[in-house]
Amino acid sequence: MTSLDPIQVFRTEAAELFEQIETGLLDLLNDLSDQATIDAVFRGLHTLKGSGSMFGFEALAAFTHHCETAFDRVRKGQVPATAELVAAVLDAQDHMKALVSTPNGDHEEASNRLLAALQAAAGEPSAHATVVAAPLPKAVAAEPSKTGGKGFRITFRLPVNAMANGTNPLGLLDELQELGSCTVKADLSTVPTLDALEPTDLHIGWTLDLITDKGRDAIDDVFIFVMDDMELTVTELAPPAPAAAQEASAAAAPAPVAEVAAKADAPKAQAADAKHGAKQAENVRVPAERLDELMDRVGELVIAQSRLSQLAGSSADIHLRAVSEDVERLSGELRDTMMVLRMVPVGSLFGRFRRLVHDLARETGKVIELETEGETTEVDKTVIERLADPLVHLVRNSVDHGLEPPDERVASGKEKTGRVILSARQSGGEVIITIKDDGRGVNRERVRAKAEASGLIQPGQMLTDQELLQLIFQPGFSTAAQVTNLSGRGVGMDVVKKTVEALRGIIDIRSEPGRGSEISLRIPLTLAIIDGLLVRVGSGSYVIPLSAVEECLELSLEDDLRSRGRSFISLRDNLVPFLRLRELFETGTPPDRYQKMVVISTGDERVGLVVDQIIGDHQTVIKSMSKLHHDVVTFSGATILGDGNVALILDVTHLVAVGQQQEAHLRAAG
Amino acid sequence: MNVETVKHAFDHVWNGQDELSVLTFSLNGETFAIEAINVQEILDLLPETRVPGAKPFVAGVINFRGRVIPIADLRRAFGMEATEATIDSRIVVVELTLDGEPCLVGIRTDKVHEVTTLPRSAGEPPPIVGMRWRPDFIHCLVRRGSDFVIIPNLEVIFSTQPARAAA
Amino acid sequence: MSAHILTVDDSASIRMTTKIALTGAGYQVTEAVDGLDGLNKAKAGQFDLIVTDLNMPNMNGLSMIEALRKSAAHMGVPIIFLTTESDADMKSRAKAAGATGWITKPFDAEQLVKIAKKVLGK
Numbered sequence: 001m002t003s004l005d006p007i008q009v010f011r012t013e014a015a016e017l018f019e020q021i022e023t024g025l026l027d028l029l030n031d032l033s034d035q036a037t038i039d040a041v042f043r044g045l046h047t048l049k050g051s052g053s054m055f056g057f058e059a060l061a062a063f064t065h066h067c068e069t070a071f072d073r074v075r076k077g078q079v080p081a082t083a084e085l086v087a088a089v090l091d092a093q094d095h096m097k098a099l100v101s102t103p104n105g106d107h108e109e110a111s112n113r114l115l116a117a118l119q120a121a122a123g124e125p126s127a128h129a130t131v132v133a134a135p136l137p138k139a140v141a142a143e144p145s146k147t148g149g150k151g152f153r154i155t156f157r158l159p160v161n162a163m164a165n166g167t168n169p170l171g172l173l174d175e176l177q178e179l180g181s182c183t184v185k186a187d188l189s190t191v192p193t194l195d196a197l198e199p200t201d202l203h204i205g206w207t208l209d210l211i212t213d214k215g216r217d218a219i220d221d222v223f224i225f226v227m228d229d230m231e232l233t234v235t236e237l238a239p240p241a242p243a244a245a246q247e248a249s250a251a252a253a254p255a256p257v258a259e260v261a262a263k264a265d266a267p268k269a270q271a272a273d274a275k276h277g278a279k280q281a282e283n284v285r286v287p288a289e290r291l292d293e294l295m296d297r298v299g300e301l302v303i304a305q306s307r308l309s310q311l312a313g314s315s316a317d318i319h320l321r322a323v324s325e326d327v328e329r330l331s332g333e334l335r336d337t338m339m340v341l342r343m344v345p346v347g348s349l350f351g352r353f354r355r356l357v358h359d360l361a362r363e364t365g366k367v368i369e370l371e372t373e374g375e376t377t378e379v380d381k382t383v384i385e386r387l388a389d390p391l392v393h394l395v396r397n398s399v400d401h402g403l404e405p406p407d408e409r410v411a412s413g414k415e416k417t418g419r420v421i422l423s424a425r426q427s428g429g430e431v432i433i434t435i436k437d438d439g440r441g442v443n444r445e446r447v448r449a450k451a452e453a454s455g456l457i458q459p460g461q462m463l464t465d466q467e468l469l470q471l472i473f474q475p476g477f478s479t480a481a482q483v484t485n486l487s488g489r490g491v492g493m494d495v496v497k498k499t500v501e502a503l504r505g506i507i508d509i510r511s512e513p514g515r516g517s518e519i520s521l522r523i524p525l526t527l528a529i530i531d532g533l534l535v536r537v538g539s540g541s542y543v544i545p546l547s548a549v550e551e552c553l554e555l556s557l558e559d560d561l562r563s564r565g566r567s568f569i570s571l572r573d574n575l576v577p578f579l580r581l582r583e584l585f586e587t588g589t590p591p592d593r594y595q596k597m598v599v600i601s602t603g604d605e606r607v608g609l610v611v612d613q614i615i616g617d618h619q620t621v622i623k624s625m626s627k628l629h630h631d632v633v634t635f636s637g638a639t640i641l642g643d644g645n646v647a648l649i650l651d652v653t654h655l656v657a658v659g660q661q662q663e664a665h666l667r668a669a670g
Numbered sequence: 671m672n673v674e675t676v677k678h679a680f681d682h683v684w685n686g687q688d689e690l691s692v693l694t695f696s697l698n699g700e701t702f703a704i705e706a707i708n709v710q711e712i713l714d715l716l717p718e719t720r721v722p723g724a725k726p727f728v729a730g731v732i733n734f735r736g737r738v739i740p741i742a743d744l745r746r747a748f749g750m751e752a753t754e755a756t757i758d759s760r761i762v763v764v765e766l767t768l769d770g771e772p773c774l775v776g777i778r779t780d781k782v783h784e785v786t787t788l789p790r791s792a793g794e795p796p797p798i799v800g801m802r803w804r805p806d807f808i809h810c811l812v813r814r815g816s817d818f819v820i821i822p823n824l825e826v827i828f829s830t831q832p833a834r835a836a837a
Numbered sequence: 838m839s840a841h842i843l844t845v846d847d848s849a850s851i852r853m854t855t856k857i858a859l860t861g862a863g864y865q866v867t868e869a870v871d872g873l874d875g876l877n878k879a880k881a882g883q884f885d886l887i888v889t890d891l892n893m894p895n896m897n898g899l900s901m902i903e904a905l906r907k908s909a910a911h912m913g914v915p916i917i918f919l920t921t922e923s924d925a926d927m928k929s930r931a932k933a934a935g936a937t938g939w940i941t942k943p944f945d946a947e948q949l950v951k952i953a954k955k956v957l958g959k
Contacts (some may be wrong), residue, residue, distance in 0.1 A: 006857070010850035046892050050921045051848045053943040061943075164906065166915035166937030171958030200912050225938030225956075228929065285849070300736045540720060585722035623738040627773050628728045628828065632721055638731060638738040646719040646731050646738050 010055045014100045019351060020044045021093055025086050026354040032081040041089075042068065042075045048096065060099035063111050067092050070122040085121040090358070092118055149180070149213045151237030157187075157205035159229040164200045167226055173206065175222045180212030209237065288381065291342060298331075298338045299529065299621035305331040306619070306642035335529060335619075342382075343525075346424040346433070347375030349384050353395050353422060360399045367406050367416050368399060373423035379431050383503055383523055387433070390496040394435045394519055395420060397493070402439030402517055412514065414438070430505075430547065431525055436518040442511040447471055469509045473497040501653055504545070504636060506602050522603070532620035532639070532649065535598065535611040538587025541647040543620050543639055544609065548600040548652040555595040555610055567662065569608055571599065577663040578608030579655060584634070600652050607659030609650070622649065680795040683809040683821060689787045694819060695762060695779040698750040703812070703819045706785050710763040710774065715755055732776055734763060741776040747827045748803050756780065766824050775828065788812045788819065840957050841865045843882070845875030845889035845901065846919065851942075855888060858946030859953060872896025876904055879911060886957055887916045888940075888949075891931060899934045906935035915956040919944075 024041035028034060045068040053061035067089060073079045092114045099107055154176065158169055173184060187205035191197070212218070219234055220227065305327050312324035350372045357370040379387075403409075403418035410416055421436040444465070451457045451471045463471075471477060475494040500507045505523035524530065524547060532543035533552075559569060568575045576599060582591060592612040599608050620639045625632065636651035683705070684690060692703035693712075711734075718730035718741055727746040731738050741761065745752060758781040766773050789812075796808040809821040842864050844855045856866045867882065869875035873896040875889055887905070891898035898918055905911040915937040920927055928939060940952050 006850050006853045009853050013849045040894070043892050043894065046921065047848050050890075050892075050919075050942045051850050053921070054851060054854060161935075164912045165932075165935045166913055166956065168915070168956070168958045171956070174958060175955065225932075229932065296736075303736065540722075587722075625738070626728075626731070626740045626775070627768055627771070628740045628742075628775065629721055629724055629731070631725070632723045634723050635721070638719075640733050640736065640738065644733050645717050646733050648719065648721060648731075 007055050010051055010057075011100060013051060014048060014096075017044045017048045018093060018097060021048075022090065022355050023351050025090055025093070026358060028081055028086055029083060029358070032083070032086075035075075038071070038075050038081060042071050045071055052100075057100060057103050059103060059107055059111070060096060063092075063099060063107075063115070064096060066115050067096075067118060070118050073122055079123050082121065085118075087358075087362070088114070088118040088121040090355070149211055150215075152208075152210045152212070152216070152219060153233075153235045153237055154208045154210060154219060155205070155231075155233045156223070157231040158202050158226055160201045160203065162226060162230075163202045169202065169204070169206075172222055172226075173208075176208055176210060176219070179214050179218055179222075180210055182208045182210040182212075184208050205231070291381075295338060295342065298335055301331050302335055302529070302619060302621050303640050303642070307644070310642045332619075339380075339529070342380050343378035344381045344384055345375060346377045346379055346384070346431070347372075349388060349391065350375050350422055350424075352388075353391070356392060356395055357399065357420060360396065364399065365405065366399065366403050366418055368403060369417050369419050371419060371421045371423075373421065374425045377424040377426050377431055379424075379523070379525060383431075383525075386499055386503055387521070387523070390499045390521075391422075391433070391435070393493070393496055395422065398435055398437040398439065398517070402437040402441075404440050426525070427522075430522050432520055432522050434518055434520040436516065438516040441513040441515055441517055442469060442472070442509075444468055444513070450477065469511060472509070473507065504653070506653065508603055530620050530622060530649075532618045533598065534615040534618040534641075534647065535596075535609075536613040536615060537581040537585055537611050538589040540585065540587065541615065541641060541645070542581070542611075543618060543647050543649045544598055544600060545620075545649065545652055546617065548602065550599040550601050550606065552614055553597045553599065553608075555597045557593075560591070560595065560610075569597065571606075571608075574606075575663075576606050576608050577659040578610055579659055579662070580610045582610070582612065600656065602653055602656045605656050605660055607656045609655065618647075620649065680793070680810050683823075684790050684793065688790045690790070690821075691785065691787055692819075692821070693762065693785050694783040695760070696781050696783065697744055697748075697779055698753060700748075700750075701783070701814075701817065701819045702744070702779075703786075703788060703821050704762065704764055704777075704824070705821075708764045708766070708824075710765055712782055713761040713763060713776070715759050715761060728775075732761070734774065734776065737774065739763070739774045739776055741778060742828070743778050744822065744827070745778075747807055747822075753780065758782075764824065766828055768825070768828055773828075775824075788814075788821075793821075839863050839865050840885035840953075841867065841883065842886045842888060842953065843867050843869060843875065843879055843884040845869040845872065845878075845887065845893070845898070847871050847890060847893045851890065851919070854946070855949065858949045859888075861946065862950040862953070864953065872898055872901035876901050879905055879914075880908065884914060886953060887914060888919065888953070889916065890919045891927065899931055902931065902934040902936050917952060917956060 021041055021044040024037050024044065027037045028041065031037070045064055049061050049064040049068055052058075052064060070085075071089065074081045074085070079085075095107070095110055095114050098105065098110075158167060158172075159165075162169065176182060177184075185207045187207060188203075190205070191203040197203075210219070216234060223230065223232055308324050309328055312321045315321065353372070354370055357368050360366075361368045398420050399418075403420070404412070404414075406416045409418060419438045421434070423436070424431055424433045426432075447468055448457070448463075451468075451474070452459050452461075454477065456471055456474050456477065457463065473493050473496070475492070477493060497507050500521050500523065503523050505521055508520045508522070509517065510520075511517035524545075531546040533546050533549055535542050535544060553569075553571075555569075567578050567580070569578055570576075578597060580591075582589060589612075595610050595612060596614050597608040597610050598614070599606055601607075618639075618641075622637045623639060624637055625635060629635075633654050634651055635648040636654075637649045638646050639649060641647050690703075691706040693706050693709050694701055694703045696702070713734070716732045716734075718732055720730050721728075721740075724730075724740075726743070728740040728742050730741045732741055743752070744750075760779050760782045761776040762779055762782065763774060763776050766775055792814065793810045793812045796803075796805045796811055807823055807827050809823045812819045812821065842859050844852055844859070844866055845868075846852045846855065847870055852868050852870075856868060859866045864886075867878060867884070869878045871893045872889075875887070876896060879887060879901075889898045889901060896904075902916055902918070905914070905916065916935065918931045918936050918939050919942055920931070920939050921942045931939065937956055938952065940949060
């Protein structure tokens with residue numbers, strides 16, 4: 001029901017406008033003379049003011065009005081757009097957000113301060129730098145009518161194009177007649193001859209004698225929309241009744257105004273450039289939960305369909321089979337469409353980092369350039385939502401710990417401007433998001449010292465470079481010698497890692513001392529349905545996400561026996577650790593004679609999973625595990641099979657980690 | 671565990687009312703009752719999927735109308751022997767509030783009896799001592815004839831799942 | 838048959854309020870999200886009144902009004918524009934483009950319905 005509340009809709013809309021304004025402002029920093037962007041920002045402020053005033057956000061409307069005015073001067077070329085002005089409007093915009101979220105708060109002091117700054121930046125006299133949260137003027141309110149019935153003679157002639165422009169003269173006559181009693185006479189003297197007559201033109205004038213208890217204002221109100229372009233004379237008639245109101249002025253209307261040349265000064269359509277145009281494509285806004293509901297239904301359909309396929313498969317009825325194939329195809333297509341519906345471009349996420357980097361640059365005094373690549377890469381909306389906070393942290397981290405101050409950069413022979421590159425690209429069923437900086441890189445000594453101090457590793461413990469780097473993802477780890485304002489906020493790197501893993505993703509870090517760091521997140525494109533490999537272990541069925549599967553092998557009896565106690569297999573000259581799922585799952589069943597090994601990988605690490613049987617590909621609708629099973633880390637979820645039974649989905653990241661531990665143990669044991 | 675908390679649990683379940691509408695079922699010869707309002711559905715036994723590594727108290731999951739929900743065995747909480755399923759065995763699906771969120775759980779029962787009304791006057795808090803069950807696992811005992819109906823405190827039972835070792 | 842009104846505004850909240858006000862008064866309402874959308878919908882349908890914002894992306898209200906007035910089918914259809922500017926400049930430009938009348942934001946449902954009734958006539 002909340003979606004039917006205009007105020008709620010306004011808040012949502014305001015959030016979008018803020019984003020639009022902010023994007024525009026930040027774009028403007030790249031090219032301060034970009035008129036299209038200036039127009040877009042102005043339009044955003046304008047709409048915000050207009051809608052705000054409609055829904056009782058009067059302080060917002062008043063404040064925004066001043067910002068709009070300042071920006072209008074930029075738009076009209078009266079003052080140049082400057083970085084200071086943009087910064088001032090950005091600050092003002094933050095304040096507007098506060099005015100939306102707490103419209104009744106005490107904002108006056110902040111409003112005045114920000115406006116003063118804004119007006120200083122816009123080179124405006126600060127004379128009227130005070131904001132009063134007064135409502136904007138309401139539309140013309142009719143004055144109380146004057147007393148007594150009066151007579152008026154009204155002579156009027158509408159502009160010749162009035163009818164073409166939608167004014168209905170008969171409507172006006174009706175309105176006048178409603179004011180009292182009247183007689184109407186048409187003046188046809190200027191009607192041209194038939195051959196010269198344009199049917200849409202209006203050449204008739206009228207004269208009315210009106211007796212009304214309403215005043216002159218009421219008459220003017222009738223003509224309100226055409227007043228400026230028409231000929232209108234209103235004269236007060238001699239009092240029809242003994243009692244006469246003498247005070248009324250009998251002044252005639254202003255001299256007839258020449259017909260305005262239509263279309264003469266109308267502005268040309270602003271050619272919306274492709275970039276802006278594309279963003280404004282026609283959209284339907286749907287509450288996210290409805291999409292989720294639809295997703296659930298599609299999920300159930302996929303399950304029902306696979307039951308149907310099984311039935312049809314074991315039936316000799318070719319008609320049933322044909323229908324089943326149709327349903328299979330349709331539900332597959334429906335599923336794909338559904339997936340696409342849930343996809344949103346990563347750009348919507350990247351947008352906010354431009355502001356973040358702008359603010360960080362101001363806070364730290366570092367010179368930073370943010371580059372973004374692959375904004376059009378699309379990802380499931382849930383993924384986007386959950387990645388927002390971790391990415392904020394990573395970008396902060398890059399700026400705060402990675403990039404050096406300008407003089408330090410220059411001293412080490414780098415450009416003064418530090419670069420942070422945020423990029424996204426799709427690779428198979430995954431999206432890879434990287435945050436790269438050209439800063440000083442991770443200081444290994446400091447990481448080691450910190451890890452030793454906090455007991456994460458033994459003093460002097462041998463670690464590979466990658467293992468050392470991975471330490472920064474450990475809970476409670478922070479490399480900053482002093483926690484600065486920036487990185488001190490928000491989540492830690494361990495939370496970043498957890499979030500990514502909860503999305504069935506992988507986080508990797510690479511770092512070169514003196515050259516910079518790169519953190520990459522590999523996240524599955526969607527969370528709801530995956531392609532899986534259905535396997536049997538003992539009497540249970542399990543699903544392995546297909547995206548993690550590298551290959552499937554036979555595990556010969558000899559290999560099995562030979563590897564007892566070692567659990568390694570040689571795969572193209574590499575030793576790959578493997579796990580016997582029968583043992584891990586304590587099935588208590590004897591192994592199948594021809595066991596199979598499914599080799600899965602995350603990044604560069606591989607592990608083999610020994611199963612009894614590979615059943616085949618399975619379209620897997622992911623159901624989350626109950627809270628009561630959150631302690632079970634081997635599985636990332638569950639799914640419902642065609643026969644209605646539940647199969648558990650293996651948590652690839654966890655199993656690879658277990659395999660690697662096993663390898664480490666064996667290595668340690670020699 | 672003290673008298674106060676037991677008393678509190680007792681008051682909590684009656685919530686100022688004189689009667690409580692419940693579903694009764696039996697488990698290893700004892701009669702249990704669950705507030706009817708929490709009961710979602712009574713199901714015939716369904717194929718269960720074992721969750722390797724899960725605690726024995728919630729060792730498996732079932733497909734409940736397209737949702738994957740855990741199956742709990744209250745016998746584990748009350749230290750009872752496991753018994754074979756019979757033709758009367760049923761799963762009672764209840765909705766619990768765990769950590770402030772609703773959570774569906776199937777509870778295995780030997781037999782479901784009826785929806786009935788228990789009078790508060792016949793109820794008493796569990797004795798602190800002299801009982802073989804953890805007193806905080808029980809909201810209240812209600813006398814019926816020569817016997818007791820046990821109203822288990824599911825929230826406590828489920829939030830302190832018996833660990834693996836206790837099985 | 839109740840009159841069919843096309844409302845054109847890029848602001849969802851204004852569209853919603855306008856729609857609530859007009860449907861509440863018994864009118865049938867179709868919505869468009871910007872000038873271009875408005876132009877297309879106006880051309881595709883039969884409307885008794887068009888209520889439009891001026892400041893919109895893609896195609897502003899002025900251009901939409903101009904374009905509509907160029908097509909014979911939309912001559913004479915009343916077009917009311919919403920404006921926050923009380924300055925004469927915007928009004929005269931919109932009128933020159935062919936608008937019938939205006940309503941100044943902020944307005945309430947009553948004011949809007951009154952104006953709709955006025956231009957729709959009896």
